Amino acid sequence: MIYLDHNATTPIRPEVRAAMLPCLQGLFGNPSSLHTPGRRARQAVESGRAAVAALLHMPPESIHFTSGGTEADNWALRCRRRVVTSAVEHAAVIAAAEALRDAGNEVVTVAVDGEGRIDPEAVLVAVDAGHTDLVSLILANNETGTLQPLAEIGPQLRARGVLFHIDAVQAVGKIPVDLEALGADLLSMSAHKINGPKGIGALYVRPGTELKPWSLGGGHEYGLRAGTENVAGIVGFGAAADLRRNEMATDATIVGELRDRLQRGITEAIADVVVHGSQVERLPGTLNVSFRGVEAESILLGLDLEGIAVSSGSACTAGAPEPSHVLLAMGCEPRLAAGAVRFSLGYGNDVAEMDRVVEILVPVVERLRALSMY
Numbered sequence: 219m220i221y222l223d224h225n226a227t228t229p230i231r232p233e234v235r236a237a238m239l240p241c242l243q244g245l246f247g248n249p250s251s252l253h254t255p256g257r258r259a260r261q262a263v264e265s266g267r268a269a270v271a272a273l274l275h276m277p278p279e280s281i282h283f284t285s286g287g288t289e290a291d292n293w294a295l296r297c298r299r300r301v302v303t304s305a306v307e308h309a310a311v312i313a314a315a316e317a318l319r320d321a322g323n324e325v326v327t328v329a330v331d332g333e334g335r336i337d338p339e340a341v342l343v344a345v346d347a348g349h350t351d352l353v354s355l356i357l358a359n360n361e362t363g364t365l366q367p368l369a370e371i372g373p374q375l376r377a378r379g380v381l382f383h384i385d386a387v388q389a390v391g392k393i394p395v396d397l398e399a400l401g402a403d404l405l406s407m408s409a410h411k412i413n414g415p416k417g418i419g420a421l422y423v424r425p426g427t428e429l430k431p432w433s434l435g436g437g438h439e440y441g442l443r444a445g446t447e448n449v450a451g452i453v454g455f456g457a458a459a460d461l462r463r464n465e466m467a468t469d470a471t472i473v474g475e476l477r478d479r480l481q482r483g484i485t486e487a488i489a490d491v492v493v494h495g496s497q498v499e500r501l502p503g504t505l506n507v508s509f510r511g512v513e514a515e516s517i518l519l520g521l522d523l524e525g526i527a528v529s530s531g532s533a534c535t536a537g538a539p540e541p542s543h544v545l546l547a548m549g550c551e552p553r554l555a556a557g558a559v560r561f562s563l564g565y566g567n568d569v570a571e572m573d574r575v576v577e578i579l580v581p582v583v584e585r586l587r588a589l590s591m592y
Contacts, residue, residue, distance in 0.1 A: 237457035301325050312543075329547065333548070383403065518559065
């Protein structure tokens, strides 16, 4: 199998699996217990927290573990009265914002340009139009890979006393994320996007930032999220963070070159291909393209039969009958948006796979276009 759906999830690396294994065998204590097994588990949790914090160059106490990026996003938006966000956010932020609106709160959605990028000035105008509690924006789009100019927004928000939440689930561990430059007060991340386990994520909370508890009970996660910690998941998250901290710069160059090779191969071999999103400000491993006259689902199935795994957009909206809200917000016509395929690269991919994908994709698209009388 050639796996090109790393934005949906990533394979657990052997080093991460090895770090987690003791937690599934002898290291089974409750981290809140005072006996030796409990203290060993607590040490494992805090070591994982320190590793995740080190990836962001932040203090360990600023990291609050969650069940994943979706929970972190929901937590950041919880109990807000007026929120400014964008039209290309992840489904977790969109749904959380809709819930706020349904409860009688105000949500302002800022438009994007044809590359899927927001205008910082438009965000600030929206913020100044009312008493804004929070701005929530995605750093790297999960469908197109487009990077947002958040460093031009965050410091301005801090000067206004407005909290800034960044959905960095697709960015952390793939590109440098400078929280001070971004002006982030809250930031969401997830382990399974960086070759860690599923079921564990984190919300960075800038020291001094007020945040309502996510759950009530014991004093876990500094009293903000009650419940026994996922020790194995936290250890795996920490191991994955350590790997990304040491390898991110080199891997980003390698993955970016593979992405460019794949894009060149597709656009040179197949006519009427549209590449979506910014061609400059984007993640190194994301390529989103439409093939005119062909629906994405048919391409996905054709590639899957040949052992190639790709997607038509966000895994969280798979099966939705409507075209991607991200591409529609960018001004893409619905029929073209319905033909969009996302190739997302990462650990384990190589040059031979990129060439093989192009080799297989060409006849798949040709066959489908012939069937649709393109």
